[in-house]
Amino acid sequence: MTETPLDIPRAWAEVVDPAEPGQRLRLDLTWLTSRWRCIFGAGCPGIDAAEPDAGCCVLGAHFTDDDDVERVAAVVERLGPDEWQQHDEGRAEGWIVELEDDDAESGTARATRVVDGACIFLNRPGFPAGEGCALHRHALAEGLEPLTTKPDVCWQLPLRRTYRDVELPDGTSYLEVTITEYDRRAWGPGGHDLDWYCTGAPEAHTGAEPVYLSMRAELVELLGPQGYAVLVRLCEEHLAAVAALTGGAGPGGRPLLPLLVHPATRAAGG
Incomplete structure (x- = not known):
C-alpha cells in the first residue's frame, strides 16, 4: 500500500x-x-531492509538530558542476562556512547551503543526471554509503563512534542x-x-x-x-x-x- x-x-x-x-x-x-x-x-x-527484525532500533537511542540517562541507567543495573541478550557485552564494553553534536550545549550528545546493526538493548528473534527491547520487556514483566524504563525518544515515538515561543502583536x-x-x-x-x-x-x-x-x-x-x-x-x-x-x-x-x-x-x- x-x-x-x-x-x-x-x-x-x-x-x-x-x-x-x-x-x-x-x-x-x-x-x-x-x-x-x-x-x-x-x-x-x-526502517532498514537489511535488518527487518530490528524495527526502528537499528539506530542508537539519543538521550535528551542527564535525567533521561540516569533513569535508564538505573534500569540497566537491574537487567540480568536472562532479560538482556547483550548483557555481557554491555557490562564489559558499556552501553552508552558519546557523539559529536553541534546542537548540544556541551558539544557532545549521548546515545545507546549499536551492536551488530542495532541498539544494544534489542533482543533478537530466538532469545529465550523474547525478541524486542530489553528495557521495554523489563517494564512489562514488572508491571510498569515502558515510559518509565526506556529512553525518552523511544517511548515517545511516534509522538512528537515540540516547543516554540510565540510573540504577539501587543508585546x-x-x-x-x-x-x-x-x-x-x-x-x-x-x-x-x-x-x-x-x-x-x-x-x-x-x-x-x-x-x-x-x-x-x-x-x-x-x-x-x-x-x-x-x-x-x-x-x-x-x-x-x-x-x-x-x-x-x-x-x-x-x-x-x-x-x-x-x-x-x-x-x-x-
Missing part, C-alpha cells in the same frame, strides 16, 4: 493549557485520531507546545532514506483504538492529566464531526476533506 505523503492537510486544535495558562497546546487531531499502532513483531519490515508572548506525528522529517535528513516507515504506512494503521487512547500513558506524561483531558474532549468532538459528515458510514462513505481522517488510516479501511 502507498505511503502517505508528508505534506498532507491536517486538522489542528489550539487551546490554552489548563495547567499552565502561559502556554498553549497545539494538537494534531488528524494524527491523534488515526488508527496507527506499533506492528513490531507483527509484520513490521523495519506579550506564550509557549506553544505541539503534539503531532513523528514523521520521516523528524528523523532529520536521513529520514527520507528509511526503507520503510510506519506512521505513513497503511499496514500500521490497523489499531483497535485511535492513538489518543492507545497511547494514553505517553500523552498524559507529555501533557499532564489536565492537558490530556482536554485532548480527549477535542478528539472525541473531532471523531463525532467525522461520523456526522459521513452519516456514520466512516471514511468509506461520503468524500471527506483529507485533513479529517489520516490518509493511511483511510487506506487501511479504519
